[in-house]
Amino acid sequence: MKKMLLLAVVSLATAVMYAGGYRVSLQGQKSLAMGHTGVAVVNSSELVFFNPAGLVYLENKLNVSAGVSGVFSNVSYQNEATGASAITDSPVGTPLYFYASYKATDWLALGVGVYTPYGSSVEYADDWAGSHLVNNIDLKAIYIQPTVSLKINDKFSVGGGPIFVTGSVNFNRNLNRTLSDIDGNRSEVTVEAKGVNATGWTASAMFNPTDKLRIGATYRSEIIMEARDGDATFENVPNSPLTPFPATTTFHADLPLPAEMTVGLSYEFCDKWLFAFDLNRTFWDVYESLDIDFASESVPDSKNARNYKNSSIYRFGLQYEATKMFTLRGGYYFDESPVQAGRFAPETPRNDSSNFTAGLTVNVGKNLQIDASFLYSYFKEVEASYDAYYENGNAVPFGGRYKTNAFVPGLGLTYRM
Amino acid sequence: MKNTIKLMIGLATVGLVSCDAEFDNPVTEAGFYTSGTADFTRYVAVGNSLTAGYADGALYITGQENSYPNIMAQQFALAGGGEFTQPLMDDNLGGLLLNGTQVFNNRFVLSVDENGNPGPVLLEGTPTTDVATSAAGPFNNMGVPGAKSFHLAAPGYGSANPWFGRFQTSQSASIIADATSMNPTFFSLWIGNNDILSYATSGGIGVDQTGNLNPATYGPNDITDPNVFAATYSGLVDALTANGSKGAVVNIPDVTSIPFFTTVPYAPLSPLNPAFGPQIPALNATYAQLNAAFAFLGVPERSIVFSQTAASGVVVHDEGLEDLSTALTQVLIGGGLDPGTATIYGMQYGQARQANAGDLLVLTSSSAIATVDTDRVAELMSFGLTQAQAGQLSVVGVTYPMPDQYVLVPVEQEAISTAATAYNAAIEGIAASKGLAFVDAKSRLGQVANGGVGYDGGVLTSQFVTGGAFSLDGVHPSPRGYAFTANAIIDAINETYEATIPKVAIGNYGTVTATNN
Missing domain, CATH: 3.40.50.1110 (SGNH hydrolase)
Known part of the structure; x- marks a missing residue:
């Protein structure tokens, strides 16, 4: 009987730890205001991220852009069969970016960028209905990218550079749906890894067939964040040989930051107008499963199916130079979720979304611009479930109705001379 | 232009104020679930x-x-x-x-x-x-x-x-x-x-x-x-x-x-149990005397026999049985047993039988079965038995019929x-x-x-x-x-x-x- 109980208790205890659909498209206020297009738009050092090849076409010698966004994201959950409901109380995310480029010669520009294309911060009330999947998660990845941009001729350029990533993850969930200590406190695990470093690269090209039309393509490589010897902390575990969790142990886990291919174009018309279209393809299929390897022998390793699929984002942007002082922007993008049916997990409840953006640039003096943007992400209500959670060998789907939205105001500065 | 700025500020304000992602029909809203004709106020x-x-x-x-x-x-x-x-x-x-x-x-x-x-x-x-x-x-x-x-x-x-x-x-x-x-x-x-x-x-x-x-x-x-x-x-x-x-x-x-009532089996006495199995021949030899008396009294169904090959039922006290204490004592004496021992046997087994599928042993019996009931030992010693003899007759469910509190008989x-x-x-x-x-x-x-x-x-x-x-x-x-x-x-x-x-x-x-x- 002991063996059976041990199995029953432990097999539940390590089911899932993951992050998913954690791409955060906030890599520049000018671009964001135009639906986060930019692979074929030449107007600032945001190109370090969007298309390094374009940097060499910037008019000024020195271009610096920096900014911050405030991410106000909200998730509501309810299950109509049981009446359970939850609303996230996630902290406001503040992703930053900094780009600088310097045109060394007519055919060579050098640049550097710091940006945060992946991350997630979701916080549910502890012990909510889906607490066996997640109580809270905070995932950060900072990309640092030295960049070179080479002009082949006036119509064609290439660019790229290495990427250094440093990241961290902090994730907490309950061990299963019921395990608790003698006072009813739910048993939980926190995994934390800091200073996880990895490298990748980006390469891009820009083609200008006419004065008005630009075409761009950027590829950013997949980067696997290999967390080694992260800290796993088990709390409120019953004092029993049947639940032999150590207070702390370490873990190994790999988390992929998937590759992304972007192609797009921009077209100037009627003098003051610019239209841009980007297509992102994110190669999420690398995220098949998240496997956590705990150092402690008494904590079984955890294998968690993810089965993400590659997904596309369709981006449209429009820019209007209203006056010498103001440039107005607007945009829209449709963001396909990489999450497949039956793999909809509450820590990143992302179904397909429609995103509306707007913004403006104010010229303050000759060299300085203030860039403002606003993003509203609209997700339809969705009835979805995560089916890969197991209890005693039985799949125990966690399902319900989700409604998500996000409001993201952002401010930035552009300096050029 | 001014309008655009206003719009921007307006949107930003909306973003900061009405943050919640609201369902079309929230379960938390009155009317989603109804109490029908009942009233759950108190x-x-x-x-x-x-x-x-x-x-x-x-x-x-x-x-x-x-x-x-x-x-x-x-x-x-x-x-x-x-x-x-x-x-x-x-x-x-x-x-x-x-x-x-x-x-x-x-x-x-x-x-x-x-x-x-x-x-x-x-x-x-x-x-x-x-x-x-x-x-x-x-x-x-x-x-x-x-x-x-x-x-x-x-x-x-x-x-x-x-x-x-x-x-x-x-x-x-x-x-x-x-x-x-x-x-x-x-x-x-x-x-x-x-x-x-x-x-x-x-x-x-x-x-x-x-x-x-x-x-x-x-x-x-x-x-x-x-x-x-x-x-x-x-x-x-x-x-x-x-x-x-x-x-x-x-x-x-x-x-x-x-x-x-369903956890303790009526037949928990396994011949494979090293503490019990080797005792079976001696126990059966002792019970043979008693079984002969049961047969003589016309109640052979009360016979107590421990199997060498399968788990056996415990011996229980069934208050639903006719109390044959006196008759049993007489028959045992007639069979040559000394009156003192025969009296004790008569008392102990006058309403005894082996448990069967119709009996329910209560959960608390599991810790008593096959243990020596010390109260019973003391009682038997007060009747003049030696401690060894008393101990042999005080093994709960084996030699000492399970007392009433442990068994729900039919x-x-x-x-x-x-x-x-x-x-x-x-x-x-x-x-x-x-x-x-x-x-x-x-x-x-x-x-x-x-x-x-x-x-x-x-x-x-x-x-x-x-x-x-x-x-x-x-x-x-x-x-x-x-x-x-x-x-x-x-x-x-x-x-x-x-x-x-x-x-x-x-x-x-x-x-x-x-x-x-």
Whole structure:
């Protein structure tokens, strides 16, 4: 009987730890205001991220852009069969970016960028209905990218550079749906890894067939964040040989930051107008499963199916130079979720979304611009479930109705001379 | 331009202010679930330990939080239900003090012994809940452990039962008066279990009082007369419905659906057991004498033989058998046994037989079987036996017939089931005449006991420790078992009152608690 109980208790205890659909498209206020297009738009050092090849076409010698966004994201959950409901109380995310480029010669520009294309911060009330999947998660990845941009001729350029990533993850969930200590406190695990470093690269090209039309393509490589010897902390575990969790142990886990291919174009018309279209393809299929390897022998390793699929984002942007002082922007993008049916997990409840953006640039003096943007992400209500959670060998789907939205105001500065 | 800026600021403001992602039809909004023709504004639960949330042989906070009335009240809150208060204990140890002296045990927890075997063990620690210092009621949960039907209406019952004494509103209060003083708009009533259960759990040592209409003369382990039950029940329902309150009444499950009676097999004596197997030839040789006497007396079915190849039934004392002590003594003397020994044998085996599939051994017998009963040793020595002789005749279930308190023999089971059938007929009849929701807990828990009931994490069964439905006392449900019960009651309420109260996911409720002292 002991063996059976041990199995029953432990097999539940390590089911899932993951992050998913954690791409955060906030890599520049000018671009964001135009639906986060930019692979074929030449107007600032945001190109370090969007298309390094374009940097060499910037008019000024020195271009610096920096900014911050405030991410106000909200998730509501309810299950109509049981009446359970939850609303996230996630902290406001503040992703930053900094780009600088310097045109060394007519055919060579050098640049550097710091940006945060992946991350997630979701916080549910502890012990909510889906607490066996997640109580809270905070995932950060900072990309640092030295960049070179080479002009082949006036119509064609290439660019790229290495990427250094440093990241961290902090994730907490309950061990299963019921395990608790003698006072009813739910048993939980926190995994934390800091200073996880990895490298990748980006390469891009820009083609200008006419004065008005630009075409761009950027590829950013997949980067696997290999967390080694992260800290796993088990709390409120019953004092029993049947639940032999150590207070702390370490873990190994790999988390992929998937590759992304972007192609797009921009077209100037009627003098003051610019239209841009980007297509992102994110190669999420690398995220098949998240496997956590705990150092402690008494904590079984955890294998968690993810089965993400590659997904596309369709981006449209429009820019209007209203006056010498103001440039107005607007945009829209449709963001396909990489999450497949039956793999909809509450820590990143992302179904397909429609995103509306707007913004403006104010010229303050000759060299300085203030860039403002606003993003509203609209997700339809969705009835979805995560089916890969197991209890005693039985799949125990966690399902319900989700409604998500996000409001993201952002401010930035552009300096050029 | 200005407008654009205004729009931007406006959008930003909207973003900061109205953040929540709202559903078209939120479950938290009034009207999503309906109470139908019922009104859950003030829900009061009346009953015994089951209603109190008693589990693992004790009452403690987390158990009370998982009482079926509290689970239901959380669901009622989605359809206009109000606050639900409970006489919470002060800790999760579970014991009860009376003026500083412990009068009830701490709870059981699942503990692993030094050999790696898990089993129920009393949780160590000094309890902090004292009858003298507990807050006075009334509370929405008026479940009182130990209460029988007629206790609910008894003024001053708190002086006899500290579980009520700890929150009675006055010395002369009755449970039902305190309950109705809350002016409930909705009630649940689950009472009558103890009217048979204490007889059952004590192995039938009490008296079947059927025919005795005066409960004041009943002992604690007696079966309540069905007419007394029916009249009492009717009075309770009248009191609870006096202000027009709606409610749900719950019938009495079979005692055979609880692990207290189904866990210990009638034939636990295995020849493979190294402590028992080698003794079999000697035991059978001794019993051969007795078996010859049984045959001579015309009761060969009472023969006691331990199999060398299969597990054998324990030897039990069956009060349903004719007492052949005297005759047996005479025959044994006639067979050449000395009168002293023959007298002792006659006394010991005058109503003895080997257990069969019709007998139910209570959970507490497992720790007694095949152990030496020291009281019996002392008793036999007082009759003149040596300590060795007395010891040989005091092995419980092997040489010393299992005393009455450990076995529910068929005649006792029949008394219980006859009374329960009558109680249930009364409950169902009263429910029908008052238009109350009737909950057939007998059949729902019967399903759990016979094959189990599937849920998203497996199958809920009555298997002790592992089945999930029962706590470690083998009598009271686990939180998951209480959640299952709450769902059964919600079903009946929804049907009777055209309400749409959602049920809970029982897989979210725990079972037994593992802890080593």
